Amino acid sequence: MDRQTINRYIQNYISEVEDSIQEPILNRDLGKMPLDEAKAFFLLLPMLNNEEWTSELNISAIAVGAVHAAFDMHDRVDILDATSKEQQLMVLSGDHFSGNHYRLLSSIPDFRLITAMSEMIGYINETKTDLLMEASDGVESLIDSMISIESGCIVEFQKRYGFTSYSKITETALGLIWFFRKLMKDPEVEQVWSGNRIKKADVEDAISVLTSRLQKQLAEAGFLTPFLRQEIHRFAAPLLGRTI
Numbered sequence: 001m002d003r004q005t006i007n008r009y010i011q012n013y014i015s016e017v018e019d020s021i022q023e024p025i026l027n028r029d030l031g032k033m034p035l036d037e038a039k040a041f042f043l044l045l046p047m048l049n050n051e052e053w054t055s056e057l058n059i060s061a062i063a064v065g066a067v068h069a070a071f072d073m074h075d076r077v078d079i080l081d082a083t084s085k086e087q088q089l090m091v092l093s094g095d096h097f098s099g100n101h102y103r104l105l106s107s108i109p110d111f112r113l114i115t116a117m118s119e120m121i122g123y124i125n126e127t128k129t130d131l132l133m134e135a136s137d138g139v140e141s142l143i144d145s146m147i148s149i150e151s152g153c154i155v156e157f158q159k160r161y162g163f164t165s166y167s168k169i170t171e172t173a174l175g176l177i178w179f180f181r182k183l184m185k186d187p188e189v190e191q192v193w194s195g196n197r198i199k200k201a202d203v204e205d206a207i208s209v210l211t212s213r214l215q216k217q218l219a220e221a222g223f224l225t226p227f228l229r230q231e232i233h234r235f236a237a238p239l240l241g242r243t244i
Helices: 003-021 022-028 037-048 056-076 085-106 111-133 137-161 164-183 188-194 200-219 225-240
Strands: none
Touching: 003 022, 003 037, 003 056, 037 056, 037 137, 037 164, 037 225, 056 111, 056 137, 111 137, 137 164, 137 200, 137 225, 164 188, 164 200, 164 225
């Protein structure tokens, strides 16, 4: 599998998620909701690695994408002042995407996944609120919290369908990407987290920890094709301006 094929799978998946959450009025007032290509890549990683990928799996994967779209839309709302028309529409669109997630999941007979995802959504919301309201309790705690926020739903999907061998790499890589975006003051990250007292030194320490962790995990990931290991490196490590 080459990079062009991987990109085609990612874009096809993103199109399927967009179709599942499409709402013309919200699109008109708020614009198209961008979906995270890195999250799409790690969600699709088992399939890209030639694991069996059924229609049931695909429906569940689209539902996970709808969840992330809901999180991203809610994150664009100022948590201290959600009174403007635009912010109220963002809340409604987030609720709309969340509802689509449950609608998609309910179309398959998988109550275990529905339960696991519901619990994870609650945990992510609680973790995010705690971090927004008070300072983090050390680097390791900060890493654990951000890994849960960034990858928790994807990992639940992997657990449910027997793809747990991919989970540690998914957690580490998505956590690493978030911390780099925070260090670089990515506007989308800053919009949500600028008011939080996350220290720059803690972000740099987290990047160092996760870079070393990803290096070790990729070295031990014999189940991944060499090309996919390179692609994971491309998504995460080149952002840091160094090899891992």
